[in-house]
Amino acid sequence: SEKTIIAPSVLSADFARLGEEVETVCRAGADWIHLDVMDGHFVPNITFGPPVVKAIRSRTDKVFDCHLMIAPADPFLGAFADAGSDIITVHAEATTHLDRSLQAIRDLGCKAGVSLNPSTPESVVEYVLDRLDLILLMTVNPGFGGQAFIPSVVEKVRRVKSMIGSRPIHIEIDGGVTPETAPLVAAAGADVLVAGSAVFKGGSEEAYARNIAAIRAA
Ligand code: DX5
Numbered sequence: 001s002e003k004t005i006i007a008p009s010v011l012s013a014d015f016a017r018l019g020e021e022v023e024t025v026c027r028a029g030a031d032w033i034h035l036d037v038m039d040g041h042f043v044p045n046i047t048f049g050p051p052v053v054k055a056i057r058s059r060t061d062k063v064f065d066c067h068l069m070i071a072p073a074d075p076f077l078g079a080f081a082d083a084g085s086d087i088i089t090v091h092a093e094a095t096t097h098l099d100r101s102l103q104a105i106r107d108l109g110c111k112a113g114v115s116l117n118p119s120t121p122e123s124v125v126e127y128v129l130d131r132l133d134l135i136l137l138m139t140v141n142p143g144f145g146g147q148a149f150i151p152s153v154v155e156k157v158r159r160v161k162s163m164i165g166s167r168p169i170h171i172e173i174d175g176g177v178t179p180e181t182a183p184l185v186a187a188a189g190a191d192v193l194v195a196g197s198a199v200f201k202g203g204s205e206e207a208y209a210r211n212i213a214a215i216r217a218a
């Protein structure tokens, strides 16, 4: 819808031209830039770290939404904040002391997010709601772009929406978001949609603009 935030994941961009890709996708209508950080340990893939985030920071003023799929996360929070992250999201499954990690992120001046894998129950966030700015619900098992949306998570979106009540917490969806799946999660209460392959297919500004518009219209 109009006010749904679209956050393209640069995981599906051309890494050889990452700075330009960020500029292009912002011109094409991206609201936030979603940055998938993977360590080859918590998830079976490796992407990039703080130096790359820092290198592309100057290309846009849009929100940098950093999704850390790393374990441990705590030793690197400062580096991701210094690199220019606006939001730092850690995985509940990768963090032993979630309450402490969330406090640390806010102490660094960033918004704090927690991400849940598809199999993780929403109850893990129940006692940290007042430390949270965003809850990221994975609709694929993290590690790769281009995977199929897991529909059972739609019910979890509904439950999280009712759990957060009137708190100003974003509900973000990540994995397999397309014009077909976007309406399911938006209707359930999600207000931020990450999309990688569905945005970057086509490889041109016109294609990105069309792809973003199609998700928004859905
Ligand atoms: C998966 C990442 C996602 C991924 C989404 O581990 O967290 O952000 O890039 O890609 P698509 O939209 O292609 O499923």
Ligand code: ZN
Pocket: 009, 034, 035, 036, 067, 174, 194
């Ligand atoms: Zn992500």
